[in-house]
Amino acid sequence: MTILEKIVIQKKQEIEILKKTIGIEELKLQAFFSRKTYSLKKSIQEKNGIIAEFKRKSPSKGVISEIQQPLSVVSSYEKFGARGISILTDTPFFGGSKEDILSVREAINIPILRKDFMVDAYQFYEAKAMGADVVLLIAACLSPAQVLEFTDLAHSLQLEVLLEIHTEEELKHFNPNVDLVGINNRNLKDFKVDLQHSVNLKNRLPKDILTVAESGIYKLEDFKFLKNKGFNAFLMGEFFMKHAQPGKQFEIFSSDIAAL
Template sequence: MNILDKIIHRKKKELEFLKAEISLQQLKDSEYFGRTPFSLKKTLKNKSGIIAEFKRQSPSKGVINDQVSPLEVASAYERSGASGISILTDKDFFGGSFKDIIQIRDHINIPILRKDFMIDEYQFYEAKSMGADVVLLIAACLSVSQVRDFTDLAHQLNLEVLLEIHSESELKYYNTNVDMVGINNRNLKNFDVNLDHSVQLKNQLPEDVLSVAESGIYSVEDFKYLKEKGFDGFLMGEFFMKNQNPGKKFSEFISKAQ
């Protein structure tokens, strides 16, 4: 069983517990369920293009930074020109929490991506209830029909969709209703990183698709290389989070990347 399989197995167990604890109606009655979301499609074009991530840990790296607060980091990211904020909400493998999004929602005015392993309709109502604007659909753990149906559900809830792919075989998961396509430079099954592989995949997508380079961007040179290759957005977390002051690291990166 690879890492992704382990995560999905655990996620199914987690969802059984959550559904028993909080009903769908309770999610719909939550404070943020009726708010009008921000659009990541718009901010990717109007700002730096970077979706800056708050991530405490990962299965491949262990603890990255568990000493800073989501609000402190997200606010600093926004001040320095982030197009959006990505928040890991998976607890067991990434040390995340729904509360991380709720804590910052009223304090920033850019989109929040709920980054998790979305495998059930219930999770989309969760995302809406916690104040997320965008959800991540990972092709590697879904079927083509699930991507289509989940995209429709997300749009019914006024949430945008970032579809993540990694392999040529996953290109078939793309449909024209998807808002953005993220190409993961890191293989989720063995965590190897290859930027050129992502460029090759991007070139096989329709030209008008908003494309986001995900993971494995560790330098200004990596960022500029991917930007030159036509990527519209860049999902970056570990590069900033492994610093004691992620917000300052992001600010320094932006100044060098411009």
């Protein structure tokens, strides 16, 4: 069994417990559920750039950062030009929680991506209630029909969709309704990174779709390579979070890429 399969099994178990704790109708009554969402698609169209991520740990890297309060980090991301913020909300495998979004929502005025393993309709109402603007759909744990169904559900809640793919087979999950396509440079099954593989997949997508390079961007040369290949945005977390001051590291990197 792969790590992804283990995560999905546990996620489904978590959701069944959550449904008994707070129902969808209760989620609809929460303060952020009625807020007007920000558009990540529009943000990237206005200016290509980085979707900066707050992440404490991962199955492949273990503990990345001991920082508990995300606000100081994500506010720096916003201050120094991030086009959006990505926040992990999975607890067992990534050390995140919905509180990480709830705690920063009112202070952040750019789109927030809820990064989690979305496998049940309930999670979309939950994402809306916690103040997210965008949800991640991972092709590796969904069928093409589910991607279409969940995209329609997300849009009905004024949430945008970032579809993540990694293999040629997962190109079948693409449909023209998704807002952005993320191409993961890291294989979720063996966690190997291959930037050229991602470029090859990008070239098989429609030319007008906004593409996001995800994971495995560890240095300026990686960013430059992917930018020159036509990627519109770059989802980066570990590169910043492994430093004692992630916001400062983001400021430095932003200055470097501005000089390209």
